[in-house]
Amino acid sequence: MPHRSARTQRAIVAAALLVGPAPRAPRAVPAGTGTVEGTVLLSPSLAQRRPRFRIYADPGPGQQPPDPAVLDTASEMANVVVYLVPESGTPAPDAGAPPAEHPTVSQSGERFVPHVLAVVRGTTVDFPNRDDVYHNVFSLSAPAVFDLGRYPKGESRAVTFDRPGIVQVFCHIHSDMSAVVLVLDNGLFAKPDRAGHFEIRDVPAGTYAVVGWHERIAPVRQSVRVAAGAAATVTLDIPLPPPAHAP
Numbered sequence: 582m583p584h585r586s587a588r589t590q591r592a593i594v595a596a597a598l599l600v601g602p603a604p605r606a607p608r609a610v611p612a613g614t615g616t617v618e619g620t621v622l623l624s625p626s627l628a629q630r631r632p633r634f635r636i637y638a639d640p641g642p643g644q645q646p647p648d649p650a651v652l653d654t655a656s657e658m659a660n661v662v663v664y665l666v667p668e669s670g671t672p673a674p675d676a677g678a679p680p681a682e683h684p685t686v687s688q689s690g691e692r693f694v695p696h697v698l699a700v701v702r703g704t705t706v707d708f709p710n711r712d713d714v715y716h717n718v719f720s721l722s723a724p725a726v727f728d729l730g731r732y733p734k735g736e737s738r739a740v741t742f743d744r745p746g747i748v749q750v751f752c753h754i755h756s757d758m759s760a761v762v763l764v765l766d767n768g769l770f771a772k773p774d775r776a777g778h779f780e781i782r783d784v785p786a787g788t789y790a791v792v793g794w795h796e797r798i799a800p801v802r803q804s805v806r807v808a809a810g811a812a813a814t815v816t817l818d819i820p821l822p823p824p825a826h827a828p
Contacts, residue, residue: 614783616812617769617805621661621777621793623654624820655775662699662763662794663779663817664770668804671787674767679703683739686750686760688716693750693760697796701768702745709737717753724748724764747796761796793817 667673679701687694689711700706708718710732718738719728724746729738731754742748742764752758769789773779786809793801798821805813 611783611785613786613809615786615807615809616780616782617665617784617789617791617807617815618778618780618812619663619791619815619817621658621663621773621779622816622818623657623661623777624818654777657795657821658773658775658777659695660697660761660795661773661819662697662770663773663781664699664765664792664794665767665781665784665789666792666802667787668790669788671789672785674769674785676701676703676767679705683707685709686762687711688718688752688758691755691758693752693758696759697761697763697772699763699765699770699772700742701770702743702764702766703741704764705739705741706762707737707739710734715754716758718750719753720748720750722746722748725762728753763794791815791817793819795819795821797821 683705684698684700685707686698687709691712691714698706708729710716711734713734715731715733717729717731718740720726724744725740725742725748727740729740732738742762745764745766748762748764750760750762769781769784771779771781784807786807788804788806790802791805793803798819801817801819803815803817805815807813
């Protein structure tokens with residue numbers, strides 16, 4: 582290869598900068614699939630305190646639920662999950678392989694973060710302790726009964742969720758700590774953003790119930806028809822009743 586002068590090399594670099602990086606290849610969309618997108622609306626009654634899960638008669642040293650005055654719709658939107666259930670003869674989608682990277686529910690500030698996590702069955706969830714105190718992670722819910730024991734900051738334990746359903750998670754040491762792992766049969770789910778917008782991609786064509794889930798209400802359902810190559814738009818109105826008063 583002939584030797585290039587410094588001027589030639591600088592010209593090549595400048596040309597590359599002008600051209601810019603190569604464009605990304607478009608995302609491959611499976612044939613015969615569409616999209617479900619829309620908005621979740623939450624009622625004004627949402628500006629209330631999240632209900633406590635009581636395991637003990639007296640409150641423990643864990644962080645108390647936020648004051649009702651500082652909660653807003655955006656904060657509770659993080660506790661909403663939108664998922665699809667096939668209906669009217671639509672075949673159930675394959676659950677697919679669980680994610681290689683484990684989602685986490687951390688123990689931070691004497692709270693579980695996030696409070697609500699949605700996963701597809703077969704997923705392994707990590708529970709790292711990021712506090713300067715010992716924590717414990719356990720559940721007595723039918724889909725997953727476990728007790729990970731007590732462990733200090735810097736350590737992590739894991740649970741694989743093989744059965745669909747609602748798994749309520751607590752800490753033996755701090756009785757006000759709680760979380761929910763919503764285990765679903767397939768990956769057709771999403772969590773809305775702070776404004777309530779959501780999008781579920783790669784949905785096989787068919788008829789589905791779009792379910793809006795929140796821990797304080799019975800799920801809200803709306804039927805939708807998904808066509809290949811098209812987007813079905815829905816609006817889910819989730820009115821939440823005031824929470825029960827803590828004892």
